[in-house]
Amino acid sequence: MALDRGERLFTTGLVLQELLQGFSGPKAGIQIIEHFSSLPLVVPDRRDHIAAAELRNACRQAGVQIGTIDALLAQLCLRYRLMLLTTDKDFGLIVRLTNLRLWPAGGALN
Numbered sequence: 001m002a003l004d005r006g007e008r009l010f011t012t013g014l015v016l017q018e019l020l021q022g023f024s025g026p027k028a029g030i031q032i033i034e035h036f037s038s039l040p041l042v043v044p045d046r047r048d049h050i051a052a053a054e055l056r057n058a059c060r061q062a063g064v065q066i067g068t069i070d071a072l073l074a075q076l077c078l079r080y081r082l083m084l085l086t087t088d089k090d091f092g093l094i095v096r097l098t099n100l101r102l103w104p105a106g107g108a109l110n
Contacts (some may be wrong), residue, residue, distance in 0.1 A: 004072055005056065008040075009039055010039060010040050010041070010042045010082060011036055011039045011040075011041060011042070011078060012041060012042050012043070012044070012073065012082075013041055013043065014069055014072065014073060015033070015035050015073070016033075016041075018069075018082055019032050019036075020032055020033070025097060031101065042076050042080060042082070044075070044076055048075050048076060048079060049072065051075045051078075051079070052068070052071040052072040052074070052075040053071070055071050055074060055078075055094075055098065056068065056071040059071070059093070059097055060096065062097055064093045064094070064096075064097065066093065066094060067090075068092055070088070070090055070091065072093070074094050074098065074100050075090065077101070078098060078100055078102055079101060082101075082104040083101045083102065084101065084102050084103065085102075085103050086102065
């Protein structure tokens with residue numbers, strides 16, 4: 001596991017928001033906030049939004065449809081050279097067109 005190896009983990013407000021929107025009940029929300037409070041946030045700036053739009057357009061031109069949020073998450077990982085932990089297979093399509101790295105290889109969680 002990454003934490004066992006001393007690797008640094010990051011998240012974004014986008015991920016935190018999606019998790020909070022996906023769980024029901026205030027207790028679950030409090031637990032999510034508590035668990036994520038120790039992770040540093042990677043915050044997109046103007047150039048990230050521009051690059052994410054360019055990434056999404058390039059993907060679309062290559063016949064790959066990705067969402068706005070996924071494009072921004074991929075852009076943040078590309079900019080900061082971070083490996084993305086995801087179970088979303090759409091990111092595997094982005095890997096084919098960019099230098100995006102998924103953890104573990106292939107993006108599937110075991």
